[in-house]
Amino acid sequence: MDLSSITDSEGNTMKFRQYQGRKFHPNIEENVSHRIQSISSLKTRPDDVMLCTYPKSGTHWVFNIIHMLRSHNLQYVGSPDVLEYIDLDKMNLKDSPRTYHTHMTFPLIPEEAKQGKIKVIHVLRNPKDVLCSFYNYQNRMNNKLFQGTFDGFVNFFLSDEFPHCGGTWFTYMKEWTEAKMANKHLNILTLYYEDLVRDLFSNVVNLAKFLEVEHDVVFLRQVVEAVSFDNLKSKHATDSGIKDTWMDWIKDGRLPIYHKGKVGSWKEAFTVAQNEKFDAVYKEKMSAMNIDPAFIFK
Structure with missing residues (x-):
């Protein structure tokens, strides 16, 4: 499937691949239909855990917390296996318990996950x-999703044309929210990045309970310390942060995932006009979808 692109009136360009009316990150394999079908039909195991996030929403942070809780050690393990990009045949050979990740919007995740297995x-x-972190992240990649100004990126993000995981951020929110309301079989725990920043220990406790792993308070506090932003950033700078999967994405195979790790960094990037436009579009689209996730924008 050929790579497509959209260019606005100011020359900002967004690249994507398209399948059945949905747009995907340009780095997904050329045969998008094959990848989507392979993810949908993935054979899971009862002790699998799947981490789901929209890009730049705390993926690597939470993945390492999950790994530490499940493995009973504090080792940093870098990036998760991402269903969109990993060799799924090789993943099927991995020992249990497996923890893997996807950015896909709900209709495109494995069917067995939808069934609560x-x-x-x-x-x-x-x-x-998310927008600010995403812009800084993709600017450091070899195969860029977007080329242009920050203002152009804001406009694309708010439009119906923003590609990545089969839908825009708004589509992603709508489809996941509706699925959680309608699908009682889902075995799901929802976390908010802002809550993790505010009170990481309580969230680690909740994660441990959801994962059905037992740890004493001492170990749980050690996990909290091990996954502090500074510690993770330091560990990521070692060989542990390198993964062959990303060699074509960035020179040394080390994703530029640790930027600021704060809540409210958008205030340092948005102009007043950009913020007003964002708020207007956000209010209109979220109202039309009849959902209110009550995000913290402080």
């Missing part, structure tokens, strides 16, 4: 910080 952890983050 595995545990799903869903992490959400306020979209203003």
